[in-house]
């Protein structure tokens with residue numbers, strides 16, 4: 001048993017940053033991730049650079065994943081979750097981890113791609129910067145096993161439980177995007193022309209930029225609606241999600257570059273400033289996008305199946321309506337769906353919105369990243385770097401006490 005071992009829950013940008021910093025400081029690290037790949041949700045976001053980098057941070061995640069691939073001294077457990085937590089008599093923490101085995105062993109996989117070609121269900125997927133994994137579409141036909149030259153695929157399905165000891169626990173379990181289908185007023189799911197910012201992120205990742213139903217040549221008008229699921233107690237939280245102004249403006253600017261003849265309207269209550277280059281970035285986007293300061297909105301769909309936005313213009317003090325080819329609901333950050341279980345298990349508190357709250361270091365438990373409050377990618381890296389310092393101080397004090 002090492003006297004300096006840390007378990008990290010979550011291999012998104014925050015967890016990867018802490019893991020990388022700690023192994024560089026000579027600490028033994030176990031990284032537990034529920035997906036079969038590292039990088040978290042934002043691994044499937046697309047770059048939003050226009051003429052120059054707009055600091056969306058997506059490349060930083062790919063870089064962290066590539067670094068992780070090159071680092072051999074982090075013990076990683078994918079498709080795994082924390083299921084038990086107890087303190088072991090002043091000797092640190094005892095953790096129970098449940099693993100649902102990965103069908104593809106990433107350490108053996110050489111990325112030849114034969115399994116993708118062989119799979120009749122399109123169930124073999126690639127995570128960017130990472131390797132291949134199998135999703136829930138798999139029907140156990142075994143064709144991928146037959147073609148894999150490395151013996152990297154095993155169709156075993158039984159879950160395993162393992163107990164591990166750690167001197168402290170870092171929770172970096174991330175967030176979930178707000179789901180606008182919980183409120184019919186957003187009409188999400190009722191028209192393929194109404195999508196979320198999260199959906200658009202994935203379209204950027206595939207470099208398609210528009211959903212299939214919207215043809216590039218017909219796309220004359222796009223609307224972005226801000227604060228969807230944020231700053232509203234009755235549906236999401238009353239907090240500002242802090243990320244959606246940034247990603248929506250970055251995507252709007254990029255779309256205008258891709259489709260210069262498309263008009264883009266940006267409905268907002270306030271614009272959240274972000275990053276040190278905000279002023280020059282905002283000046284650039286302002287030349288591409290029409291800003292409409294408005295109060296909350298209702299929708300309908302017109303005879304041509306286009307979403308119609310009804311709003312109260314704050315500047316003109318009157319109700320107006322506009323039809324669009326595509327509406328993007330800039331959905332905010334909601335607390336991760338495991339927050340409550342993690343809080344119960346580890347003795348942490350939740351704040352009134354459901355984010356994890358910790359006095360970092362109390363009882364050897366630390367919290368970092370978007371599981372404790374909405375954060376942009378760059379902010380997550382900064383926070384994780386600060387938390388690494390706190391973990392190292394905690395470990396040093398423990399050694400001195402011993």
Ligand code: SF4
Nearest residue numbers: 109110112113115148
């Ligand atoms: S066939 Fe095997 S080695 Fe090739 S990509 Fe698939 S899992 Fe990896």
Ligand code: SF4
Nearest residue numbers: 119138139141142144
């Ligand atoms: S077992 Fe069959 S369905 Fe499943 S991933 Fe392999 S080839 Fe695809």
Ligand code: SF4
Nearest residue numbers: 227230241242244245
């Ligand atoms: S970041 Fe912008 S869009 Fe998101 S909740 Fe805050 S003000 Fe609204």
